[in-house]
Amino acid sequence: MSRLHKLDYKSPIGIIEIVGTEEGICSILFSEEDTIVNDLQKETPKVLKDCFEQLDQYFKGTRQKFTFPYSFEGTDFQKTVWTALTNISYAETGTYKDIAVSIGNEKAVRAVGSANGKNKLSIVIPCHRIVGSNGKLTGYAGGLWRKEWLLKHEKTVQEQ
Numbered sequence: 001m002s003r004l005h006k007l008d009y010k011s012p013i014g015i016i017e018i019v020g021t022e023e024g025i026c027s028i029l030f031s032e033e034d035t036i037v038n039d040l041q042k043e044t045p046k047v048l049k050d051c052f053e054q055l056d057q058y059f060k061g062t063r064q065k066f067t068f069p070y071s072f073e074g075t076d077f078q079k080t081v082w083t084a085l086t087n088i089s090y091a092e093t094g095t096y097k098d099i100a101v102s103i104g105n106e107k108a109v110r111a112v113g114s115a116n117g118k119n120k121l122s123i124v125i126p127c128h129r130i131v132g133s134n135g136k137l138t139g140y141a142g143g144l145w146r147k148e149w150l151l152k153h154e155k156t157v158q159e160q
Contacts, residue, residue, distance in 0.1 A: 006038035007048045009055050013146045016122070018051050024069035025051050027120040030142040058123065061157040064090040066124045074118060077108075081115035088129045091158035093151065095133050117141060123150065 002021035008031065009016045015036060019027035022045045031037075040049070050068040057063035072082055084102050088094045096112045103112075119127045122142060128150045132138045140147035 005043070005045055005048055007040060007044055007052055008033070008036040008038045009052050010036060011055065011059050013149050016055065018048055018055075020045065020048050020051065020070075022047065024071045025121070025124075026071055026073070028055070028122045028124055029120060030122065030146065055123065059153070061153070061160070064157075070121055070124060072119075072121060072125070074115070077111065078115040078118060081112050082119055082121070082125045085116070085119070085125050085127055085129070088126055091154035093129050093131045095131060097133055099130070
């Protein structure tokens with residue numbers, strides 16, 4: 001197993017902890033810390049630096065797609081859901097039902113919701129783009145206020 005490295009990114013909506021190996025990113029999650037704990041180090045792998053830079057570009061409104069390597073660990077079903085989430089375009093939204101239909105399992109709405117909640121690659125696997133079937137915001141591990149901020153940010157950038 002490759003050694004895990006951590007790097008914190010101070011976003012406009014809180015510190016994001018990036019975790020990965022030399023090969024790829026495995027976690028991008030909002031931290032409850034108020035200060036940066038994991039600074040850039042000499043031995044910080046390039047892939048973490050790339051992720052940091054791309055998140056910075058995303059928050060500055062100059063990046064809409066991510067190109068650094070990442071991997072997700074989960075069941076085959078979860079991986080299918082997470083892959084389907086990446087098909088929701090920047091500044092667009094979808095529902096659990098949309099995802100269930102897109103993966104050919106229309107009845108799996110609750111399972112899709114459960115998989116969505118286990119996503120460890122915030123922003124990159126855009127679970128923040130999932131809304132309720134009524135168009136209202138639904139749960140988000142980073143907090144609904146962050147979800148709202150991310151959606152508004154993307155809409156604003158898209159309109160420029």
